[in-house]
Amino acid sequence: MQADMTGGCLCGAVRYRCRGEPMSMGLCQCERCQRQSGSAFLIATVFAREAVSFESGELKTYAAYDADGSGLYRHFCPDCGSAVMITLDRYPGIRSMMGGTLDDKSRLKPTFSLWCSSAQPWLQLPSGIELFADYPDGLIA
Ligand SMILES: [Zn+2]
Numbered sequence: 809m810q811a812d813m814t815g816g817c818l819c820g821a822v823r824y825r826c827r828g829e830p831m832s833m834g835l836c837q838c839e840r841c842q843r844q845s846g847s848a849f850l851i852a853t854v855f856a857r858e859a860v861s862f863e864s865g866e867l868k869t870y871a872a873y874d875a876d877g878s879g880l881y882r883h884f885c886p887d888c889g890s891a892v893m894i895t896l897d898r899y900p901g902i903r904s905m906m907g908g909t910l911d912d913k914s915r916l917k918p919t920f921s922l923w924c925s926s927a928q929p930w931l932q933l934p935s936g937i938e939l940f941a942d943y944p945d946g947l948i949a
């Protein structure tokens with residue numbers, strides 16, 4: 809069995825641990841994730857809610873709501889601003905940990921990308937990554 813995945817924010821105040829393997833790993837190239845990450849995409853490493861535990865630090869939350877009232881919550885370190893986790897009303901049983909906050913980034917193996925319709929034109933993802941123009945129903949990310 810693989811060691812737990814551990815991670816934390818840039819300043820080190822927030823530390824977390826995820827047990828077991830992630831349920832999925834993908835990229836999101838939506839405009840909002842570009843804005844939050846300050847980059848071309850955000851890396852989502854999805855675990856069951858009960859697999860994730862926080863060992864230190866406090867998170868602040870930025871909430872955004874879809875037209876149907878369903879919330880997407882971006883949890884970040886209030887001291888250094890690192891994006892740490894996303895949670896969704898739509899999938900209350902999961903925690904989407906931001907891949908760039910993992911200690912061992914060699915374990916990042918994204919298999920898909922959401923919102924390629926707003927991808928940066930100079931970004932060419934490897935052929936092993938399945939591309940979706942938007943967020944397909946039923947995909948957990
Ligand atoms: Zn921090």
Ligand SMILES: [Zn+2]
Pocket residue numbers: 836837838839840841842850923
């Ligand atoms: Zn996104």
